[in-house]
Amino acid sequence: MRSAAPRWPYLLLVIPFFGTLWVPLYNHVEPTLLGFPFFYWYQLAWVPLSVLLTGIVYRLCRSKGGDV
Secondary structure (H helix, E strand, C coil), rough: CCCCCCHHHHHHHHHHHEEEECCCCCCCCCCCCCCCCCHHHHHHHHHHHHHHHHHHHHHHHHCCCCCC
């Protein structure tokens, strides 16, 4: 019988969801980065951050013997 995986790492997956869902947080032009308005580079920055968080959750749940 396998031990139950911890449930708290799944809360890390909520961070990108709220980071992109709350539009007033990034609904402006300044500051620009390499000529891109904040609106664009903020959303693009969430792609690697989401991958990183998903990888962390996967490793934490997998190392404890949980089924992912």
